[in-house]
Structure formats: C-alpha cells, structure tokens
Amino acid sequence: MDDLKNSHGYRYLQETKFDDQTLWRQQRLEIEPAEPYKVYSEAKKVKLPTDWKIGRSLNDILQYRRSCRRYADKPLSMQDLAVLLWACQGISGRAGSFFFRTAPSAGALYPVETYLSIQNVETLVPGLYHFQPAEFALGKIHDGFAGYKVADAALGQNFLAKAGVVFIWSAILRRNFSKYGHRGLRYVMMDAGHICQNLLLAAEGLELGACPVAAFYDDEFNRLLGLDGEEESVIYLAAVGAKE
Ligand SMILES: Cc1cc2nc3c(=O)[nH]c(=O)nc-3n(C[C@H](O)[C@H](O)[C@H](O)COP(=O)(O)O)c2cc1C
Secondary structure, eight states: OOOGGGSHHHHHHHHTOOOTTTGGGSOOOOOOOOOSSOOOTTSEEEEOOOOOOOOSOHHHHHHHOOBOOOBOSOOBOHHHHHHHHHHHHOEEEEETTEEEESSOOGGGOOOEEEEEEEOSBTTSOSEEEEEEGGGTEEEEEEESOOHHHHHHHTTTOTHHHHSSEEEEEEEEHHHHHHHHGGGHHHHHHHHHHHHHHHHHHHHHHTTEEEEEEOOSOHHHHHHHHTOOSSSEEEEEEEEEEEBO
C-alpha cells in the first residue's frame, strides 16, 4: 500500500499550493512578526577580519566541491572563518536601515540565524557562538569545546567533532510566516539551502572540506543553544575543516 498521500509532506505541499482561483481569497494568517535579527547583547563580542578575498574561479569551485567528512588536525584561520560567515549571511547591500545579504531570502525577511560550534579556529576559544551580521562579529554564548555533544546530537556522526567549525542554522518562523503564512515553510527551507550552498562554495574556494548535515536530533541541538524549539528551532548544519 502506497502511503505517499498520507504523508505530512505530501499534504503540506498540496495544501500550500498557489492557484489563481483561490490565491486572493485566502485569509491571511494573523501572525505577529519577529525582530529582523537576533542580538545577544550580553555576549562577549569578537570582531571578524575584513581583509580577505576568495581567489579561486567559480568554475573550479563548482567542479571540485565534494562533501568532505575527514578533517586534518589543523586550525582554520580567522580570515577563513570570516569568509565563510560572509558567504552565508554577510551584508552585501543596504537600503536605508535595511540590510541585504549574500544569500537571497524570500521577501528579504531573513528568518535563518547562524550559530557556530567553534572547535579548531586559531585565536578563538572553543565554544558556542552566534553570528551578528550587522556588526560582522560573533557573540560568545557558551565557553568550552562542544564537538562531542554536537556529534552525539547529530546521530553520532563523529566527523562533526573533528571539524574546525560546525555551522548550526535555526529558523525563526514568525519572521517569514507573518507574511507568507502556511506557504512560508517552503521558503524558510529554501533560504537555508541557499545559505548552506554559499557556505559550501566558499569553503571549496578556500580549499577547505565541508559537509551539509540534516540528520540530527532537533531538540538536542535546541537545548545545546538554549532555543525553545518552537519560536526558534535548529533546521540545518554544516561542518567545515582543513582537508586531510
Ligand atoms: C539536505 C542534505 C542533508 C544531508 N545530510 C547529511 C548528513 O546528515 N550526513 C552526511 O554525512 N551527509 C549529508 N549530506 C551530504 C550528502 O550525502 C551529499 O551531498 C551527497 O552524497 C552528494 O555528494 P556531494 O555533496 O559530494 O556531491 C546531506 C546533503 C543534503 C543536501
């Protein structure tokens, strides 16, 4: 018996289709928006360098990018980390007080927040950090090496503990759902895909190894970062390290 039509995913796609007969009659959901980006005002700040450039051609980057799960015991530089963060969520344009980022976002709502498990980056104390795009800085939210907890929470994928850094992306659904309602979930996940792909390409541009990861225990990651798993929940990860 084929249960495709009983799956949540199938029903979600059916129920959130646009069609020109009903689109304009659909009632908009009453969902309050959320702040455009999160700020950890108490967190100790680390400014990121801006003196870097990716020298490799896009042609080579696309040709040679491959998921890499074996990392050398060699720290990433702060420049490397800055490039990676800029590629996934850097501010690349402004319109008044409004910021545009390196990755596109439906309605320019940017519902995805970036956290890092810093594990082997020169001059940075291992710990959990939050990326603050407006200041191009990190806010430290937890001290101490979290690599083994991260690997355990990712179904025991041990290569995550050996990475120099693990990117952990969460979604603040309210930011998007206040405009797009039920259909918004499609867009949030697409946004995350764009962000992750930018990261993977930038990593290859620096000749670093990277791997996207979506197999993880959601609430273990939420607990690790102190997120409630409702207003904000982890949706995607990627590991980056020096290639072996
Ligand atoms: C949404 C998504 C989730 C993934 N999750 C994992 C994962 O949990 N663990 C893993 O080792 N690789 C994961 N991967 C990497 C894929 O296995 C990999 O992209 C695929 O085998 C194709 O290989 P390539 O990336 O080298 O081209 C994921 C990739 C995507 C796009």
